[in-house]
Amino acid sequence: MWRVLWTLVARAARGPRRSCTRQGSGAPAPGSGATIFALSSGQGRCGIAVIRTSGPSSGHALRSLTAPRDLPPARSACLRLLTHPHSGEPLDHALVLWFPGPQSFTGEDCAEFHVHGGPAVVSGVLQALGSVPGLRPAEAGEFTRRAFAHGKLSLTEVEGLADLIHAETEAQRRQALRQLDGELGHLCHGWAKTLTKALAHVEAYIDFGEDDNLEEGVLEQADSQVRELELALSAHLRDARRGQRLRSGAHVVVAGPPNAGKSSLVNLLSRKPVSIVSPEPGTTRDVLETPVDLAGFPALLSDTAGLREGVGPVEQEGVRRARERLEQADLILAVLDASDLASPSSCNFLDTVVIPPGAGSPSENSRRLLLVLNKSDLLPRGGPDPRPDLPPHLLLSCLTGEGLNGLLEALRKELAEVCGDPSTGPPLLTRARHQHHLQGCLDALGHYKQTKDLALAAEALRLARGHLGRITGGGGTEEVLDIIFRDFCVGK
Numbered sequence: 001m002w003r004v005l006w007t008l009v010a011r012a013a014r015g016p017r018r019s020c021t022r023q024g025s026g027a028p029a030p031g032s033g034a035t036i037f038a039l040s041s042g043q044g045r046c047g048i049a050v051i052r053t054s055g056p057s058s059g060h061a062l063r064s065l066t067a068p069r070d071l072p073p074a075r076s077a078c079l080r081l082l083t084h085p086h087s088g089e090p091l092d093h094a095l096v097l098w099f100p101g102p103q104s105f106t107g108e109d110c111a112e113f114h115v116h117g118g119p120a121v122v123s124g125v126l127q128a129l130g131s132v133p134g135l136r137p138a139e140a141g142e143f144t145r146r147a148f149a150h151g152k153l154s155l156t157e158v159e160g161l162a163d164l165i166h167a168e169t170e171a172q173r174r175q176a177l178r179q180l181d182g183e184l185g186h187l188c189h190g191w192a193k194t195l196t197k198a199l200a201h202v203e204a205y206i207d208f209g210e211d212d213n214l215e216e217g218v219l220e221q222a223d224s225q226v227r228e229l230e231l232a233l234s235a236h237l238r239d240a241r242r243g244q245r246l247r248s249g250a251h252v253v254v255a256g257p258p259n260a261g262k263s264s265l266v267n268l269l270s271r272k273p274v275s276i277v278s279p280e281p282g283t284t285r286d287v288l289e290t291p292v293d294l295a296g297f298p299a300l301l302s303d304t305a306g307l308r309e310g311v312g313p314v315e316q317e318g319v320r321r322a323r324e325r326l327e328q329a330d331l332i333l334a335v336l337d338a339s340d341l342a343s344p345s346s347c348n349f350l351d352t353v354v355i356p357p358g359a360g361s362p363s364e365n366s367r368r369l370l371l372v373l374n375k376s377d378l379l380p381r382g383g384p385d386p387r388p389d390l391p392p393h394l395l396l397s398c399l400t401g402e403g404l405n406g407l408l409e410a411l412r413k414e415l416a417e418v419c420g421d422p423s424t425g426p427p428l429l430t431r432a433r434h435q436h437h438l439q440g441c442l443d444a445l446g447h448y449k450q451t452k453d454l455a456l457a458a459e460a461l462r463l464a465r466g467h468l469g470r471i472t473g474g475g476g477t478e479e480v481l482d483i484i485f486r487d488f489c490v491g492k
C-alpha cells in the first residue's frame, strides 16, 4: 500500500495536468544572451563605486579592461589597472572580482569593478564596457530578473530584496530580510507539500477505490489535511493587512479638541515643524500628513483640526475631514489638555471618540487608541492623576518633553500589533498579491469540500496548489513580473 501511495505522491507532486514548478528555474531570462552592465552603487560623487556585468561575455569584458589580461581567481578581489580596450588609456586602479556562473548572484558569469567614485572614472569605465562587443547597458531590475529566471531567487525573495533596498525603518528592514531569506516561500512550499499529499490520497482512491490493497480512510486523511490547511491559511489571512502596513506605513491619526497640543505633538514626533502651533484654538484646518519613523515602525502621521461644534464653515469642513480621517486610522493618538479636562470640548471628545457609546469590551478588531493627556507641566508637580477614572492614559508635556519616552514605548507596542512584529511571529504577507493567492487557495479548498465528484475534488486541490505556487513565482504572468521588477533601480 505504501509503495502505491508513495508513487502517487511523486506523481501528484509532478502534477499530471498542471505543473507548479517555479517558473524561473531553467526558463531563459528575457533578452538573455546579451551581457549587461551597470553602475550598481548610488549615483553621484562617492568614495567607491561598484560597476558590474552579467552574461556570457563578462570574462571577455574583464580581460579587455584589465592588464595583465588573465582572469583573477574566482571570487577574490584583485587590484588591477583598468584601461580602455581600444585607446589603451588608463582609467583607474580598481579592485576587480570574477564570479563564474552558476555560483553568482544572477547564475551567469559576472564581473565587478570597484572603482574610485568620481563621475569621470565611472563614466569612463561604463563607456569602455559599452565598447566591448556583446555588452549593453542593463535595464532597471535586470540583474535581479536574471537571478529569478535562473532559479537563484523565488518571487517572494525578489520582493524581499526590493523591500530591503527601500527599507527606511528597523522593522521594515527586519521584515524584508526575513522575506529575502525565504521564510514566506518556505511556508508556502510547506503548504503546497501538504496539498500534494492530500491530492495523492484522492488520486489513490480514484485509481484503486475498489482495490482491497488500499488502506482504509485515505479520503478521510485528505479531508483532515485540507481542514488543517484551511485553519493555517485563515490565520495568515486574518493578519494579511499587517505585513502590508509594515511595507507602506501605518495610519496614525492625532485627534482631540482644539488647542490640546495636537500639532505640537506631531512636530515633536516628526522632529520637524510640520504644523503651525499657536495659542489660538482652530489653528489647524486641513489634514496634514507626514511620514515618520515611530519607534522603529513606519507610520503616516496625520495632524487634524480640533473637534468642536458651532464654528464657521471653513473650520467645520476641517472638522469633517478630521472625522473622516479618524475612520481610516490604524491607530488613534487621542490628545487632551490635562489642565482642561472638564471643558465641554474635552468632555465631548471623551464621550464620542475615546469612549464611544456602545463600546463594549475591546475585541481583536476594535480600533486602537492611545489616550494622551498633554500639558502635564501645567499640573501641580508630583500631584495625583488628574482623572483616575479615565481609560488607561499617558501623561505628556510637549513643552518639556517629559513623558515622551513612555509614549514612544507605548507606540512601539501598539504598532507591533498593527503592523506585526517582524522580530518574532510568523512571516507576514507583505503584498496584496500574496493575500489574493492565499484567498484563491482557500476558495479552491472550499470547492474541494463541497464537491461529491472525486475528479473535481482532485482538480480543486490542483487549483489550490497552483495559487500557492504563484506566490513564490510558479506560472507568474509577465505583467506580474513587470510590476515587481519595476520597484528596482538600474544596477540591481
Ligand SMILES: Nc1nc2c(ncn2[C@@H]2O[C@H](COP(=O)(O)OP(=O)(O)OP(=O)(O)O)[C@@H](O)[C@H]2O)c(=O)[nH]1
Pocket (backbone or CB within 6 Å): 257, 258, 259, 260, 261, 262, 263, 264, 265, 276, 277, 278, 279, 280, 281, 282, 283, 284, 285, 304, 305, 306, 307, 374, 375, 376, 377, 378, 396, 397, 398, 399, 400
Ligand atoms: N504648557 C504647555 N503648553 C503647550 C504644550 N503643548 C502645546 N502647548 C501650547 O498649546 C497651544 C496650542 O498648541 P497646538 O499644538 O497649536 O494645539 P492644537 O491641538 O494643534 O490646536 P488646534 O490646531 O488649534 O486644534 C500652543 O500655544 C502651544 O504652545 C505643553 O505640553 N505644555
Ligand SMILES: [K+]
Pocket (backbone or CB within 6 Å): 258, 259, 277, 278, 279, 280, 281, 282, 283, 284
Ligand atoms: K492652536
Ligand SMILES: [Mg+2]
Pocket (backbone or CB within 6 Å): 262, 263, 264, 275, 276, 277, 283, 284, 303, 304, 306
Ligand atoms: Mg493644530
